Amino acid sequence: MTTLDEALGRCPAIAIIRARSSDRVPAVVETLAEAGLTAVELTLTTPGALDAITALAGSLPAGIALGAGTVLDAAGATDAYRAGASFLITPAVLPAVLDQAGDLGVPVVCGALTPTEIIAAHTGGAHLVKVFPADAMGGPAYLRAVRGPLPDIPLVPTGGVAVDRAADYLRAGARAVALGGPLIGDAADDDGDLTALARRARELIDRLTELIHA
Known part of the structure; x- marks a missing residue:
């Protein structure tokens, strides 16, 4: 299985998939993979997410890393890993x-906002x-400011990251970017494009x- 580091390399x-149903998730993942995206997150708020992850894990295109998002507790971490x-x-x-992820040996992309939380x-x-x-915190300018005193912590900005601004975050020092709605749009809906x-x-x-x- 492809690791997150390999995929981001x-x-x-x-790509963050958060949907009202998991029915279209395989088609969305296939579309993303064909375009060249190599890391996909399916949020656990999506109905049927765990079953979808199980199905996808056995049929992912080569080179794709599949993760679970909105993991809120140890049980959720275990369920997603399994x-x-x-x-x-x-x-x-x-x-x-x-702690649970450490015991399981699975990497976590942990959400934070302030320097203290980071x-x-x-x-x-x-x-x-x-x-x-x-x-919401100022985009690439905020990331650049945070990286000043914290240059060795690898950061992945998400939340409102637009396709046309993604590269700006990398210029500001991000290890990677994560995009949900601005990238996925309505594609995960039954009649999505x-x-x-x-x-x-x-x-x-x-x-x-x-x-x-460049």
Whole structure:
């Protein structure tokens, strides 16, 4: 199974799928993979998420890392890991999740916002620290300011990150970016537009690739 680090080494972006149903999740993941995205998070707030993760884990395209998001407690961490998630994402600093993930040997992208929370997440064992909600705090400028005194903590901004601003976060020092609604749009709905999703995903890849190879 592809690790998160391997996936982000090829494309520094995590696609966040949060949907009213898991029925369309396989089609969304396939569309993202075909466009070149290599890391996908399915939030546990999506009905049927654990079953969807189990099904996807056995049929993922090569090179894709699949994670579970909105993991709120130790039981959720265990369930997601057993379902087949190769990484976990939390919305906040949750020591119980960090401790359980450490016991399971699964990396956590731990949510935080302030410098105090970011340090707590990092010292608590987070593999990466998710800066959330990044856009509400000033976007790339906030990330750049935080990285001044904390240059060695790998940050992944999410929350309102637009496709056309994703590269700005990398320029500000982000290890990767994570995009939900601005990338997925309505694609996870029953009649959602997968063609538009593919177009947005390719645009994201193009913008990030152009920066990486600049």
